[in-house]
Amino acid sequence: MIVIKLGGSVLSDRLHPSTFPDLRQTMKNEKIVIVHGGGKDVTNIATKLGKEQRFIVSPQGVRSRYTDKETIEIYTMVMSGKINKMIVGMLIRYGIKAIGISGIDGVTIKADRKKKLVIINEKGRKMIIEGGYTGKIRGIDPSLIDLLVKEGYVPVISPIALSDDFEFLNIDGDRAAAYIAGGLRADKILFMTDVKGLIINSEVISNMTLARAKELLPSIGFGMEKKLLACTEALEMGVKESIIGSGLIENPISACLSHDQCTVITQR
Numbered sequence: 297m298i299v300i301k302l303g304g305s306v307l308s309d310r311l312h313p314s315t316f317p318d319l320r321q322t323m324k325n326e327k328i329v330i331v332h333g334g335g336k337d338v339t340n341i342a343t344k345l346g347k348e349q350r351f352i353v354s355p356q357g358v359r360s361r362y363t364d365k366e367t368i369e370i371y372t373m374v375m376s377g378k379i380n381k382m383i384v385g386m387l388i389r390y391g392i393k394a395i396g397i398s399g400i401d402g403v404t405i406k407a408d409r410k411k412k413l414v415i416i417n418e419k420g421r422k423m424i425i426e427g428g429y430t431g432k433i434r435g436i437d438p439s440l441i442d443l444l445v446k447e448g449y450v451p452v453i454s455p456i457a458l459s460d461d462f463e464f465l466n467i468d469g470d471r472a473a474a475y476i477a478g479g480l481r482a483d484k485i486l487f488m489t490d491v492k493g494l495i496i497n498s499e500v501i502s503n504m505t506l507a508r509a510k511e512l513l514p515s516i517g518f519g520m521e522k523k524l525l526a527c528t529e530a531l532e533m534g535v536k537e538s539i540i541g542s543g544l545i546e547n548p549i550s551a552c553l554s555h556d557q558c559t560v561i562t563q564r
């Protein structure tokens with residue numbers, strides 16, 4: 297089983313046209329589960345609705361959307377409606393059986409609402425603010441995904457979790473993918489984004505260990521910092537390989553699976 301996280305950075309017509317045929321080819325040997333992102337789309341539509349989005353940075357250097365009540369509603373509509381259905385539609389168009397769900401459906405992803413958030417303000421000082429509707433993932437229930445996969449469907453999952461109080465929570469797509477890969481005991485997790493992997497000193501790092509990835513975490517820029525964190529989380533949950541590669545190149549999935557033009561992170 298392979299979990300593929302499709303980055304919002306490569307959605308809306310940016311994925312290489314060979315991606316879906318390549319996926320169909322890959323499905324001859326592997327079961328596939330897709331998790332998607334789409335933060336920029338959420339921000340654009342929120343702006344059109346007159347709801348400016350605010351971003352916060354944690355003391356660990358992780359950037360995230362500040363999600364108040366109105367924002368979680370917009371987030372749910374865009375992620376689970378527009379983006380999720382666009383991906384499902386594309387898969388079906390290429391002859392792949394697909395079903396879109398969110399982490400809410402079948403209570404697939406449970407998370408705890410963060411009541412307070414520690415952030416670093418513009419002046420570089422620590423501040424505590426109201427948590428809003430972002431969640432810390434607690435775990436996943438793989439039963440619905442397993443059922444769909446067993447019936448030959450590719451589940452397409454949007455990163456929204458359910459809290460104990462039945463609130464919808466914004467969770468990060470990369471980290472949701474990591475937990476899903478861990479919970480499904482997937483062999484590999486593949487992050488398809490708009491760069492060919494982790495870049496350091498203008499070069500794509502072709503492979504590294506979990507220990508090295510953890511060392512590098514604090515120094516990585518926004519966008520890649522969460523992806524690298526998710527790679528380490530997946531490995532710690534038992535996934536054997538975390539791969540970051542570009543969805544803009546030809547046959548991007550098989551390229552990643554053959555370790556061509558990407559970053560591969562392994563236990564050792």
Ligand SMILES: Nc1ncnc2c1ncn2[C@@H]1O[C@H](COP(=O)(O)OP(=O)(O)OP(=O)(O)O)[C@@H](O)[C@H]1O
Pocket residue numbers: 302303304305306332333334335336469488489490491493494495496516517518519520521523
């Ligand atoms: N060291 C780095 N190496 C590679 N990319 C980096 C690095 N530091 C920051 N980045 C940025 O990370 C971006 C990828 O993350 P980003 O969150 O934008 O895309 P995504 O995760 O594919 O999309 P989404 O978050 O919508 O799902 C790259 O386009 C790049 O600009």
Ligand SMILES: [Mg+2]
Pocket residue numbers: 303333470519522
């Ligand atoms: Mg991202």
